[in-house]
Amino acid sequence: MSRSYKVAVVGATGAVGRQMVACLEERKFPVAELVPLASERSIGKSVSFQGREIPVQVLNQDSFAGVEIALFSAGGSISKEYAPIAAAAGAVVVDNSSAWRMDPEIPLVVPEVNPQDIGLYKKRGIIANPNCSTIQMVVALQPLHAAARIKRVVVSTYQAVSGTGQKAVDELSDQVRALYNSQEVKKKVYPHRIAFNCLPHIDVFQDNGYTKEEMKMVLETQKIMGDESIRVTATTVRVPVFYAHSEAVNLETKKKLTPDEARKILSKAPGVKVVDDPAKNKYPMPLDAAGQDLTLVGRIREDFSIKNGLNLWVVADNLRKGAATNAVQIAEILIKEYLK
Numbered sequence: 001m002s003r004s005y006k007v008a009v010v011g012a013t014g015a016v017g018r019q020m021v022a023c024l025e026e027r028k029f030p031v032a033e034l035v036p037l038a039s040e041r042s043i044g045k046s047v048s049f050q051g052r053e054i055p056v057q058v059l060n061q062d063s064f065a066g067v068e069i070a071l072f073s074a075g076g077s078i079s080k081e082y083a084p085i086a087a088a089a090g091a092v093v094v095d096n097s098s099a100w101r102m103d104p105e106i107p108l109v110v111p112e113v114n115p116q117d118i119g120l121y122k123k124r125g126i127i128a129n130p131n132c133s134t135i136q137m138v139v140a141l142q143p144l145h146a147a148a149r150i151k152r153v154v155v156s157t158y159q160a161v162s163g164t165g166q167k168a169v170d171e172l173s174d175q176v177r178a179l180y181n182s183q184e185v186k187k188k189v190y191p192h193r194i195a196f197n198c199l200p201h202i203d204v205f206q207d208n209g210y211t212k213e214e215m216k217m218v219l220e221t222q223k224i225m226g227d228e229s230i231r232v233t234a235t236t237v238r239v240p241v242f243y244a245h246s247e248a249v250n251l252e253t254k255k256k257l258t259p260d261e262a263r264k265i266l267s268k269a270p271g272v273k274v275v276d277d278p279a280k281n282k283y284p285m286p287l288d289a290a291g292q293d294l295t296l297v298g299r300i301r302e303d304f305s306i307k308n309g310l311n312l313w314v315v316a317d318n319l320r321k322g323a324a325t326n327a328v329q330i331a332e333i334l335i336k337e338y339l340k
Helices: 015-026 076-088 115-123 132-148 166-180 212-225 259-267 320-337
Strands: 005-010 031-038 046-049 052-055 069-072 092-095 126-128 150-159 231-238 245-253 272-274 295-302 309-316
Touching: 005 015, 005 076, 015 031, 015 046, 015 320, 031 046, 031 052, 069 076, 069 320, 076 092, 076 126, 092 320, 115 126, 115 320, 132 150, 132 212, 132 245, 132 259, 132 272, 132 295, 132 309, 132 320, 150 212, 212 231, 259 272, 259 295, 259 309, 309 320
Parallel strands: 005 031, 005 069, 069 092, 092 126, 150 231, 272 295
Antiparallel strands: 046 052, 150 245, 245 309, 295 309
């Protein structure tokens, strides 16, 4: 009989934290005891798990006694402080923040792409969960890279407001309601109105003119795919969509791949669903991706402006595959291969 595990979820009352709890239940992860953790602001709150309401505990240095797996989604500063504490207490941490992603001693993992890197957790007891927009892109890129070697990626993202958190979801909803009722539109989360608008601004701007989000896609892609020769340039845009990120991805490969060859490769790729029949108006949309764990790929066509070019349209649920599900998938491999 397989054993079960004491699992902590840090940031359990946030959008991703609640999704982590839901994914643990949906995927029947063997949880002996769930420990939902959050800040003092969540005193009195609870999370639903397996038909029970479990009270949220306040995160502190003693929170990880006996915890074997700790899923973190509480922001970089919390992860920097508490992930080493959890690891020192004996837990394996899967961290959803950007705090550890580019640390050379911390594996950065997408299970469909580089599951072999999970074993590197033994160095520090921490595994990093990549950025949501990076995850869905590399799920689509890896099988094509294996077949034809990708030289260059140009990606433009169309990212849902839920990527910023529940307050951004509420802001979009409130602004739409205000506009329809001829009321004042209030801005708190974003510097400009997000309702019926697009903001080419995700995270802070860097000295090179790119935003931090854009540079995450560049650097994380190279690390996950284990190939720093892949050149990546990104433009990330926040759009008035509640859930699921979309990406226009342009590839240049060393070997020629026809669109039909790419479709066949992607149709067999783990975690991918090809939705590509323009004649019947079938292509990936956020409405289709929201609530599921697959990465949808469509609009697969040749880029005739270069010798070996392809265009893809990639859509996935940013709270699920882009965050919570990816973390739980990592935990599933941990218990299957390493924490028996």
